[in-house]
Amino acid sequence: MxxxxxxxxxxxxxxxxxxxxxxxxxxxxxxxxxxxxxxxxxxxxxxxxxxxxxxxxxxxxxxxxxxxxSDRTIRPAPDTGSLRGDLIEQLVYASRHRLNLAAMLMVHLGGYFEESGTSPADLRELLLGGSRSRTEEAVERAVARGEVDPDRLTPRIIDLPFALFRHEAMMTLKPVPEEVAAEIVDTIFLPLVRPLP
Missing domain, CATH: 1.10.10.60 (Homeodomain-like)
Incomplete structure (x- = not known):
């Protein structure tokens, strides 16, 4: 039986x-x-x-x-010894491992944002959980090493590499190439935060 x-x-x-x-x-x-x-x-x-x-x-x-x-794709912030290395590694990792998640959320959550009265920025805050972003951690280490002038930093400037990365990803709907990540860091972000001569 x-x-x-x-x-x-x-x-x-x-x-x-x-x-x-x-x-x-x-x-x-x-x-x-x-x-x-x-x-x-x-x-x-x-x-x-x-x-x-x-x-x-x-x-x-x-x-x-x-x-x-989201927690499944988070990893500790890289510490390559330079702000440039840390940021490029973060952007490349995000392009390879987190871009699909972000795209999925944008496609599926329009109704949620409208119904709940929230925005993608609110969701980002939820995912950060009140902790510092990986970029903030990298910038803090760079300040300690003397790579960055803390007087030149603002929250918007610290977010700039990922803001440009998100824009690139949304406009192309493709992974962001490593050379574009390097261009964002080298030609736009670093000149804004390095100590002036």
Whole structure:
């Protein structure tokens, strides 16, 4: 007699990861219009109350899913010994490993931003989690080494390499070549922050 084995009950981190994976799959395969607690619960093979015990609504669930997926592609800031090396390595890594995530979010989250009254900048803050960006870490080390004049720094100037990188990626819809990353750093950013003679 062949008896069917009962489904193994998931708990704790295993269950939460399964729910967040299901939420991300629902978003990327169905778009925001099809992103509902019902759909995520069904995809995860569980019930709505299980989802609602962790997230109050679909906006909270979506933000948690985006953070969950983003965390998989984050790595410690490189320390090559020079600001130029650090920034180029960061831009090249972002182009190879995080550009698809950013494109996916822009394609699928228009409805979310409109419905929630938030913006991509709010989502970026969520992903940073109140911590310093990798660029800020690199610039801080460069100041300590004497490569950068701290009086020439502003938040907008520190963000400039990635702002130009994002613009390039959005305008071309392609990975940003390493030579373009080097051009952004060498001809635009470094001249703005190096100590004046």
């Amino acid at each position: 062949d008896l069917e084995q009962p489904a193994r009950r998931r708990r704790g981190a295993e269950l939460e990861n399964a729910l967040l994976d299901a939420a991300w799959e629902q978003l990327t395969q169905g778009g925001y219009a099809a992103f509902t607690i019902d759909a995520v619960a069904e995809r995860a093979g569980t019930s709505k109350p299980v989802v609602y015990r962790r997230w109050a609504d679909k906006h909270e669930l979506l933000r948690a899913a985006v953070r969950h997926v």
